[in-house]
Amino acid sequence: MFFTPFGAALFETGGNRVSVQASFQENKRFHLDVKAALITAIVAFLLVFNVFPMAYLVFRSFFGENGFTLETFKRIYTYPLNWNALRNTLVTAGLSMVFGVMIAFPLAWLVGRTDMYGRKFFRTLFVMTYMVPPYVGAMAWLRLLNPRVGTLNVFLANLFGLSENPLNIYSIGGLVWVLTTFYYPYAFITISRAMEKMDPSLEEASKISGASPLKTVMTVTFPVMLPSIVAAGLLVFVSAASCYGIPSIIGAPGQIDTVTTRIIDYVYVGSAEGLTDATTLAVSLMLIANLVLYVSTFICGKKQYITVSGKSTRPNIMELGRWRLPVTLLVTAFALIVVVIPFATVAMASFTTNLGKPLSASNFTTRYWHILFTRKGILDTVKNSLLSASIAATAGIAISCVMAWLLTRTQAKGRRIPDFLITVGSGTPSVVIALALIMTMSGRFGINIYNTLTIMIVAYMVKYLLMGMRTVVSAMSQIHPSLEEASLISGAEWQRSFWDVTLPLIAPSVVAGWFLIFMPSFYELTMSTLLYSTDTKTIGYELFTYQTYHSQQTASAIATGILGMVVIVNWILNKLTKGEFSI
């Protein structure tokens, strides 16, 4: 209904200088229209649900009750607390990006390219981290590393005979640690996918030239993977910068504000002025995130490597030799610290009556699990989240596939516009998206989807589309065009070629992309906090309120339940596709 016809005129396909003429053959005309129509449709969707709300938000930050004013800007940006928050956000997100990539690249390489023991298991394990709500991890780390009685802290102090507990989670370092451990999977997933697709002969050529394995990684693998690595890093940066759950849990006790927590604070003032203040502060986060995204997209855009040839090659596995065991042990230790211990802490909490005492027979209970499966409120939210997240993921991945095709396979004019808008959307902090949608989508401008699941779905799509799209685009850009040309020359229309050749080849990425949209949507917190209504409360928000207000054990049970669900879905996927697809 929002698909305006103007796009057809605006976005003519490129590559030909011939204008649309009546004499054009039927099929040529069809070609033109499909590309233009697709671009128009996506752009229209983004214009209505992304650009317009954001623009209105910015507009509102300048135009208060009494017309144009810079007062709000002055007030917000001269407030030292906000500057601190801005600095904290940049520092934590920046460091998380660096560390995240530094962790993700070697892991992706070890898992994808070497004969390390248990590669498949580790892969699943690392990706699993992505599948649980980050604030659950924050809660676990809070208990493990708090400066006074943190379990791990006390253990370390005893181990090394320290008089003081060595670590303090309520610090910038602590924040970076938790952000990194929960966002590196974003990078891991992106890099792994690209690594699987890389032509092994590139590495072989380096080895044959006399380079050691390490040298090969540094001089061939890394540079070839650079676009994917940069994309991965940015994903981490933006996610960390617009994360609310972790800084609100880790940062609050240490009085470390980030821009997101400041924005939510302003929102919680609960007045129109508070909203304007929030909006005004949000503008800066929006700018930073988008600037970073856009600049690097430019840089990456210049370096496209086609690393998959039309020739079928066997995957090449590097033998680690005598390093095999030590490396496996190292990765095991990492997995233990970053994945197993926090998850186990959460899982154990869900069975513990009194969190101050160790889990024992007398301190053991299943009542929280009972609550999880019987409380209507929780079950309803699970239903809502499943529904909205699957719709968002399915629609999102459909757009991603179309965008990937437009970006990598056509010269259609204007194909960068939706790409740019999607990037802008994802770079926008969740809070901002939610605020903007509330302001514009509740009847004031003819569309009223406030208090419906639709507004959630729209918000999730605007926010998480990029992850799906990047995954599919990178998969697609690594498939040699001749594979599709062979299909065209065999007589298939381009749609058919896409379906028969391209889609199956990118299918694992499509599935991965689907989950990359689905999972964060499923447990989404920040936007849901503002967008939910009586009928549309989501599990993410429910989990957060249980975590912070009602009962941490119930929250732990919910989180463990989500994790369990992920494991089961992964298992089913694996069985159904005989190991070809897994999360």
Next chain:
Amino acid sequence: MKKLVMVLAVALLLACACVGYAADKPKVTIYTSMYEDIIEAMTFVLQEKFPDYDIEFFYGGTGTLQAKIAAERDTKKLGCDMLMVADPSYALELKELGLLHAYLSKEAGNLSLEYDPEGYWYPVRNLNMILAYNPEKFKKEDLPQSFKDFAYNEAMKGLISMPNPLTAGTAQVAVSALKDKYGYEYFDKLAANRVMVESGSVALTKLETGECKMVMILEESVLKKREEENSALEVIYPADGTICVPSPIMTVKDEWSAHGNAKICEELTDWFLSPEGQGYIVKGWMHSVLKNPPAIPYDSINTAEIVTNSMPVSWENCLRDRSELRTNFEERVKNKI
């Protein structure tokens, strides 16, 4: 290809597994900051009491709900019909904004606390901000017995926690009362003692693990833990006065409300203020607002005793100084790092 179709099918199945159902009964939605456990019990009771209505609670922290209402106000329609949230100052604000429906309840005469003479709002549950500690880890006599000592006692440095006045209505009231009593110096002392600002469930866990020695918290959350989890956590009713927050019940005007069922809301208001309704409030570990409370919450002390020994709170100040308090709290407490 088949594999992909299968994957999509699984996804679709997941999606289809969630089909809601709708009821035709007149609906009332209540925004509230009461605990989910209490909401669940309350919903059950209301279903029995008012089988002809579809009454639904919607939980949110005070700040969240206030933000939600602020946003909804922009759209000229709120998502609810009733509110059981925050403190009288918020009721004053909403009344001024003309969002509320006036109704003179027949139960008004039995109330022990101040209510709106025009019937725009009534207190419905009495929440008490107190101090709590863990006797399994620390001795009571080693700990502060008053709000003043809580902030001023340097031995407590880094070991105390309090709720966030930006998000929790009761905490807003508490800091307003404490500021009226001790001035902004109280905030500075809190900051010097490195108070952690966080929500209730988190703070209680910290008491249990020993990470915190003492927390400023709502009485109900401690009582709930004692009854439900056999927790050893104990309440200290501060010597300088418990901070009592009578949380109001309000009905939204029909032209603003979600379902336009103000008449039903009147019935509900009466029920909540009746001894029966108050009985359920007390079961939810909150104190009754009646002159003759039907009971006292589990393990608590007499309601009257608490009210008598409470710290005075000026609702006008609360409303008037809200943003000033906020800013000061932020700058003095949150900005100290």
Next chain:
Amino acid sequence: MSSITLTDVTKSYGSTQVIQKFSSVFQDREFVTLLGPSGCGKTTMLRMIAGFEKPTTGEIKIDDTVVSGEGRFVPPNRRGIGMVFQSYAVWPHMNVFDNVAYPLKIQRVPRDEIRQRVEAILEAVHLSQYVERMPNELSGGQQQRVALGRALVCNPRVLLLDEPLSNLDAKLRESMRFEIKDVQKRFGITVVYVTHDQTEAMAMSDRVIVFNKGAVQQMGSPMNIYRHPANQFVADFVGKINFLRGTASEGRIDFPGGPRAPSQRGQGMAYDGEKRGPVVVAVRPENMTMRADRGVLHGTLSQAYYLGDTNDCRVDMDGISLRVIAAGNTYGQVESGAPVWLDFNEYLVFDDDGEDQTRILS
């Protein structure tokens, strides 16, 4: 019946023209090879015929149908063309049978017929025993055959091959040449073949079109191209050749040079052509006779490799090295380091215009 008619076809990317105006008719059942170094535009030409690229100007017809030009553009999938890609483009997610059957599935050919036709084609490309294999279980040559089978399975009017043999080893390459040629004859199709390997071009083509820098240098039969190259580029690119810079005058071409031993006069040879002034004399190694005792030009034998049927020799003549393929029985008559005499049996004379002198010896 399928000819390809190209009329005034050009192609530009922005302001760079990659194909100069080109016109030709590829006859039915003709084997046409587009030959040239990389970047010469031959692949672009092929992709325009396939429909992957659109000519900037000009018209392309297959039989009587205009597939490109005059505002018409038939996409590749409607051109009824078979194509083999340099990288084979065998779909890694389909087995051999599915790869080959794909074009038939697109045409909604009945299942039984698909089976028959695919089996027939696989037989023809010697892949019958690999029907169920996945591409990554096949060797390069086998993948290549899959690609060929797929291109042929629906009896295309035209078969396009884009450097199909460049990724194969030498022996396989030679046998594939014959197979492709054989297939062309059996199926009676028009083939456009792109390669940079002149031996391939010579061996298979009815007609060779030599490209350089986007422009056609010469068109003709392999023999014509080889024996009568139109310019130095063609002469150099097709086959092996020696170039000598000299000066033409009435009845004679003189070669400048260094030391004039053993005779005291400058070297030269008789010439009855028209050209005057600076020229380049081109002579193929096999078109010289080398003797120990007599001849027109003299030099020193610096290296000689006995190849059985021939001797591959290097002769130093006034400081430049000429490659000479001498008859096998010459071996042993002259020794390395000994003076020798050369006769040019067949040679070409080009104007020395300073162009394309990459390997001109002077």
